[in-house]
Amino acid sequence: MNQLLRLLSVLRPWARPLSLGAALGLVGVLPACQTSVGETTSLYAAPKQPTATTLPDSAAAVAALPDSLRLTPLLPLAGVPDSLHQQIQALHASLGPEAAELRLEVLERACVGYLNLRKNGRVSKPGVLAVADMDMPSSEKRLWVLDLKAGQVLHRSHVAHGEGSGHLRARRFSNVMRSECTALGFYRTQDTYQGKHGLSRRLRGLDAGQNDNALRRYVVLHAADYVSKQHLARYGQAGYSRGCPALPPDQYRGIINTVGEGGCLYISGPGLESKWLDATVAAQQLAARGWR
Structure with missing residues (x-):
């Protein structure tokens, strides 16, 4: 697990260090906004902890990697005088x-x-x-x-x-x-x-x-x-x-x-x-x- 944290710290130079629970549960932060029938309060799903049935460490490390930070190329708008x-x-x-x-x-x-x-x-x-x-x-x-x-x-x-x-x-x-x-x-x-x-x-x-x-x-x-x-x-x-x-x-x-x-x-x-x-x-x- 320490290796996972070191890997994330290298790949996430733009962010402050994460705790182990936050690193493994990065995608588990699920606050609610508003629905089509009105407003709801903000909710958070607790980060999921690894269990015997979850991915092994190597696969979990891949799954926990953040999305790429490379922006999608955007061509200049056509026909601009x-x-x-x-x-x-x-x-x-x-x-x-x-x-x-x-x-x-x-x-x-x-x-x-x-x-x-x-x-x-x-x-x-x-x-x-x-x-x-x-x-x-x-x-x-x-x-x-x-x-x-x-x-x-x-x-x-x-x-x-x-x-x-x-x-x-x-x-x-x-x-x-x-x-x-x-x-x-x-x-x-x-x-x-x-x-x-x-x-x-x-x-x-x-x-x-x-x-x-x-x-x-x-x-x-x-x-x-x-x-x-x-x-x-x-x-x-x-x-x-x-x-x-x-x-x-x-x-x-x-x-x-x-x-x-x-x-x-x-x-x-x-x-x-x-x-x-x-x-x-x-x-x-x-x-x-x-x-x-």
Whole structure:
């Protein structure tokens, strides 16, 4: 078992050391989020301890290895006019060190979608864009809230993905009811309410067939203990929601208030396609209105 812990410490340089129970039960952290019939409290499954019927040490070591940290290659968005690409590059540079891990290819898609949605009237809050790169591991701060006009990062935080989407990395995405998966695409931020998680903000999915069940699935922004500093320190990663982009308890209120009602949230991940990624329309909108 000591060999297993040494192996995990080598393969997990990005995380704090795990206890033996946490190492063997890394995938057993199963907090609940919200279901289609309302909210539930957070639940945790105790890490499973090895027994005589479990895998031998060598096989258990392989099974306990974390998901690969290599991000899925993302090709540049096709058909982006040079003028638009250069302005997004300049925006990326102005965001500074806090956005160094926000890939330019993800930011470009997020900005193109935001501009299309503004032109179409589907989002109404000007200049604020939230971007979550769900291809990154949940151990990393993979949510950014940006002020496009000022070129500033307003918030950066950890964010949970759905239990059905994977463990350290989200690999499966679904719009299906009760799938407990994260759904990719563009969202409009809706009204707020007070629930069992405290202040929460509803999300309306704007990509038909990909995330348009968000309201029916009760996919919302809310706080969760399984995204807290204490949970991350203990387990080396965030826990899992039931599809909600759950937020750290010490940051959720600021993020929810900043994105406001009528704002744009882009949840990025492998295989995402969206009708809102029309670079020609986006370039026209930016030329006419700027980031407003």
